[in-house]
Amino acid sequence: xxxxxxxxxxxxxxxxxxxxxxxxxxxxxxxxxxxxxxxxxxxxxxxxxxxxxxxxxxxxxxxxxxxxxxxxxxxxxxxxxxxxxxxxxxxxxxxxxxxxxxxxxxxxxxxxxxxxxxxxxxxxxxxxxxxxxxxxxxxxxxxxxxxxxxxxxxxxxxxxxxxxxxxxxxxxxxxxxxxxxxxxxxxxxxxxxxxxxxxxxxxxxxxxxxxxxxxxxxxxxxxxxxxxxxxxxxxxxxxxxxxxxxxxxxxxxxxxxxxxxxxxxxxxxxxxxxxxxxxxxxxxxxxxxxxxxxxxxxxxxxxxxxxxxxxxxxxxxxxxxxxxxxxxxxxxxxxxxxxxxxxxxxxxxxxxxxxxxxxxxxxxxxxxxxxxxxxxxxxxxxxxxxxxxxxxxxxxxx
Amino acid sequence: xxxxxxxxxxxxxxxxxxxxxxxxxxxxxxxxxxxxxxxxxxxxxxxxxxxxxxxxxxxxxxxxxxxxxxxxxxxxxxxxxxxxxxxxxxxxxxxxxxxxxxxxxxxxxxxxxxxxxxxxxxxxxxxxxxxxxxxxxxxxxxxxxxxxxxxxxxxxxxxxxxxxxxxxxxxxxxxxxxxxxxxxxxxxxxxxxxxxxxxxxxxxxxxxxxxxxxxxxxxxxxxxxxxxxxxxxxxxxxxxxxxxxxxxxxxxxxxxxxxxxxxxxxxxxxxxxxx
Numbered sequence: 001x002x003x004x005x006x007x008x009x010x011x012x013x014x015x016x017x018x019x020x021x022x023x024x025x026x027x028x029x030x031x032x033x034x035x036x037x038x039x040x041x042x043x044x045x046x047x048x049x050x051x052x053x054x055x056x057x058x059x060x061x062x063x064x065x066x067x068x069x070x071x072x073x074x075x076x077x078x079x080x081x082x083x084x085x086x087x088x089x090x091x092x093x094x095x096x097x098x099x100x101x102x103x104x105x106x107x108x109x110x111x112x113x114x115x116x117x118x119x120x121x122x123x124x125x126x127x128x129x130x131x132x133x134x135x136x137x138x139x140x141x142x143x144x145x146x147x148x149x150x151x152x153x154x155x156x157x158x159x160x161x162x163x164x165x166x167x168x169x170x171x172x173x174x175x176x177x178x179x180x181x182x183x184x185x186x187x188x189x190x191x192x193x194x195x196x197x198x199x200x201x202x203x204x205x206x207x208x209x210x211x212x213x214x215x216x217x218x219x220x221x222x223x224x225x226x227x228x229x230x231x232x233x234x235x236x237x238x239x240x241x242x243x244x245x246x247x248x249x250x251x252x253x254x255x256x257x258x259x260x261x262x263x264x265x266x267x268x269x270x271x272x273x274x275x276x277x278x279x280x281x282x283x284x285x286x287x288x289x290x291x292x293x294x295x296x297x298x299x300x301x302x303x304x305x306x307x308x309x310x311x312x313x314x315x316x317x318x319x320x321x322x323x324x325x326x327x328x329x330x331x332x333x334x335x336x337x338x339x340x341x342x343x344x345x346x347x348x349x350x351x352x353x354x355x356x357x358x359x360x361x362x363x364x365x366x367x368x369x370x371x372x373x374x375x376x377x378x379x380x381x382x383x384x385x386x387x388x389x390x391x392x393x394x395x396x397x398x
Numbered sequence: 399x400x401x402x403x404x405x406x407x408x409x410x411x412x413x414x415x416x417x418x419x420x421x422x423x424x425x426x427x428x429x430x431x432x433x434x435x436x437x438x439x440x441x442x443x444x445x446x447x448x449x450x451x452x453x454x455x456x457x458x459x460x461x462x463x464x465x466x467x468x469x470x471x472x473x474x475x476x477x478x479x480x481x482x483x484x485x486x487x488x489x490x491x492x493x494x495x496x497x498x499x500x501x502x503x504x505x506x507x508x509x510x511x512x513x514x515x516x517x518x519x520x521x522x523x524x525x526x527x528x529x530x531x532x533x534x535x536x537x538x539x540x541x542x543x544x545x546x547x548x549x550x551x552x553x554x555x556x557x558x559x560x561x562x563x564x565x566x567x568x569x570x571x572x573x574x575x576x577x578x579x580x581x582x583x584x585x586x587x588x589x590x591x592x593x594x595x596x597x598x599x600x601x602x603x604x605x606x607x608x609x610x611x612x613x614x615x616x617x618x619x620x621x622x623x624x625x626x627x628x629x630x631x632x633x634x635x636x637x638x639x640x641x642x643x644x645x646x647x648x649x650x651x652x653x654x655x656x657x658x659x660x661x662x663x664x665x666x667x668x669x670x671x672x673x
Contacts (some may be wrong), residue, residue, distance in 0.1 A: 088594040303434065305459035309410065323434045324459035324500075329535065329558070329565030331434070342432035378418050379463060381455035382431050 002315040004361045005126055006200075009150050009294060010319055014244070015203040021247040022205070025240040034228070035235055050246025057249040058195065058212055059186035061281045066211045067242050071177040073102040074196030074211035075144075077222035077233070079105055082142035082171040082194070083114070085218035089141035091115045095127060095156075096337040100148050102175050103333070106144075115139075123336050124286035125154040125167070133164055142171040147195075147288065150306055151321055151334040151350055152285030153294025159190050166191045171217070172255035177201055181252035182259055182291050192216045199241065203354070204248035208241035213251055251381035254353050263353050266362050270351060271295045275367040278373050280383075284321075284340055284348060293353040296321070296335075298344040301383035303377040306313035310372040316365055321348040402460060403494035409464035414471050417453045428506050428512030433535050433562065435462040435503065439469070439510040443518055448479045454510075461500040462494075468492045469507040484508065485548055486560070488615050501560045505545060522581050531573050534566025539577060546581050548611055554578070600631055601664070605634060608663050614658055617642055624656060627673050634660060635673045648672075 004089070005013070025043065033044035051062045058065075079102070083092065086122045093105050097119045106373065110116040112170070117135040120128050136143070141396060143165045148155045160173055165172040173174025173194040175327035179185060181202030194217065199208035213219055213232070273283050280300035299307065304320030321332030323346060331345035340348070351365075402410075419440035429436035435458030442451035448640035452470040456463050468489055473481045486504035496504060528540030536600050543561040549601060554574050558565045564574050605626055617623055622642030627635040636656065642648050649672075 301431075301457065303458050303462075306410070306463060309407075309460050313411065320460070329434065329562050342434075346431065346434045379413060379455060380457040381427075381436060382457050 002364060004314075004316045004357075004364055006351045006353055006355040006357065006361070006365070007317050007319050009153075009350065011200045011206065012203045013356065014205055015248060015249065015251060018204055018244045018247045020087065022240040022244040025243055027241075029064065033239060034216075034226075041275045046243055047237060050242050053246040054210060057180065057185070057253050059188045060212055061215070063230070064212050064215055066213060066233050067237065067245075068211055068233055069238070070200075070208055070209040071099075071175070071196055071198030072209075073222070074198070074209045075099075075101040075173075075175055076105055077140060077211055078196055078213075079109070079144060079174045080222050081213075081217075081219045082173065082203070083109070084220045086141045089139050091117070091137055091139040093117045093119065093132065093143040095119045097121055097125065097149055097334045098144070098283045099150055099175060099177065101177075102144055102146065108392055114141075119145075121154075121337055123339050125149060125152045125284070125334075126286055126289075127161075129157065129158050129161060129164075132161065136165070136168055136170060137309065138172050140168075142173060144173040144175065147174050147176040147185075148183070148291050149285070150178045151332055151335060152179070152296045152338075153291035153352070153360055154285045155179070155291060156290075157193065160395055162190050162192045163337055166193075178294075180293060181249070181256070182293055183206060184256060187214070189214065196218075199245040199248060202248050202252050204245040205241050208238055208245050212243070230385065252304065258355055259279060260292050263355055263357070264342040266357055266359065267293055267295055267351070267353055269359075270353075270362045270365060271297070274369065277366065277370045281373075284338065284344075289322060290350075294350065296348055296350045298348040299373050301380045302347045302373060304347055304349060306376050307347070307369075307372060310376065311369065314364075316370045317320040317370060319350045319352075321350065322346045400460070400497050400500070402464075402497070405468075405492075406461055406464040406496065408494065408637060409467040410460040413454075413463055415453045415467065415474070416455070418455065419451060419453050423452075424514040424516075424518030426510040426517060427511065428510040428513060430536075431457055435459065435506060437462065437466050437506050437510045439466070439507075439514045441473075441518060443478060445564070448464075449473050449476055449478065449481055449496075453486060458506075459500070459504065461496050461503040462506065464493055465489050465496070465503040465507045466510075468513060473511065478518065479514055481511065483610050483614070484511060485611055485615055488618075491615075491619050498556075498559050501549070502562050507558055509541075514660055531577070532561075532563035532566070532570045535562040536665040537561050537563035539573075542577050543573060546578060549599075552578065552582055576587040595666045602626065604664060605629070605660060607658060613659055617651070622651070632665070632668055634668060634670045636670060637673055 029043055031040035031043050033040055033047050051065050055062045055065050092114050094102055106116050119132045128276050145156055145161055147158050162172045171193050174192050176195050178196045180197040193214045195212040197210050200206040208370030220231050223234045228234055228237060274297055282298050284296040285300055305324035321335045323329050323331045331342060335345040406568040414673050419442050422440040423443040438455045440453045441449055444450045449614055452474050454466040454470055455635040457464040472492055486508040489507045528538030530535055531539050531542055542557055542561055542563050549560055552566050554564055557563055557574050564571050621640050623639040625637045627637050634639045640647050641652060652670055652672060
């Protein structure tokens, strides 16, 4: 069976070259990089190289890179460090559309006594920057705004926002998990204090994350223990994964142009094709400032989980903002924050591509998905225009 | 990924009886697209009150579609009074189980069936009763109470899984807990007091309700059945049928299950005996 993986905002495949670079460190080169012999020296040398490659992708220096276990750990570390640095400030700011790693952390801090502002977005998922500016006070300890949204791909104006926040002397953190490797990021131009990202979203393995901390930023570690990462994050280094991430960042830099050209074309072809072939389909989120690989489309009258499981029958792998897929009963908080009607939110599908997708993949999806939506609409009491045309269509499909 | 049974997957991919009956004798609707699932059930009922055809239209996830499909298969050929004894648990068992978080799909099937039968009998408007507890999903106290009793629920999470109540803003959690407490904590003595004043006919009615809703469906899973014969004072006389009649462990079923259930619901000193 075909396997069309278009869920790259969830996770990505490990690039073969990345795995090749990692393997020696899972076999013979197992020394602890902190040890004092040449066997360990080879390892620590390669770690330094990897750190430099990661820094290069961000326009940072090696000393500003801290390796963590995942994006969530980076986010938690950054926010905790910022609020500990300014213990008298009791106000923190984020958006209503953050990934749970930030959203749930802020809700947790709200219970611990911090005053939390969650900046809204408009119907197209654009951040209300004026609202953000008005919310800032001398009591604000940290502002954390995601660079790009994982569900819609909408990219926030981090350049403008970070300037505004820094001009007021407030710590600025960005969760850039979906942005790094997909769009150009240059921290020499953008005055963010901290930035988080995760390896497995850019073809490195799971279990490795990065926290960038700008030189001079007040910082206290989250994980206390050994002296690793210059005393900023304890725990023996995840050597193989760090090496893999270094390679993945190097490759991401090389492929950045391709991502923004070829992958964008594939995404646009998929989006255009689906909107043409399927009546009652609508893109969620603005289409201009968006990640090149992501599209989020709602199909009126049908439910997302049913679409996903039908696509699964054909080997097409994507995601949905429907309630049913998450185990909660409410649809995606991102789509709700955008004011997408519940009925449409339940029928939303996110396609997120990578450089491994081909034109053939898109053709395959464009062939298989329209009849799936049609069949599910046959079943649905909320789709009246296409009833009675083809009774029993569902059973014939499979 | 949900752990759906093969039967759920099969009914989802090949739904039986999807569609509309234009001249239906009873139509039942439950749920709404905003809530994420909705079912419209159509019944064709003949002069002998037998369901000769059933069709459905469902907006929802795989388990909602499979529950609807299963329900239509289960009720076709039954009389209306047989069909109305079907519980959400029967639907779950027909499908070989549902993930805990998806139990509300089976409840949706049962609710739509009840509405369709009420519509057939011309008593559709009578159904609106109880006070609203969960505003997010429009669930009343009666619906929550019923789900708790029929499925022996003990936590708020359970109630949410079965009825969706409490799955949104969570403001009603306190109220749901009160309902849980009132049923699980204080129910036995309350009913015990009631039985003292009950007439035999009231008692019979109540026992039959519990047997129909809880005991019979459970025994039927194993091919058995039970029938109420008589009530003599505190003694409830029953006849075991099907596989239960020949089962060597039938006295265990009788004492540890049937008697326990009836004691919980009616009176702690009640005795169940086989005739």
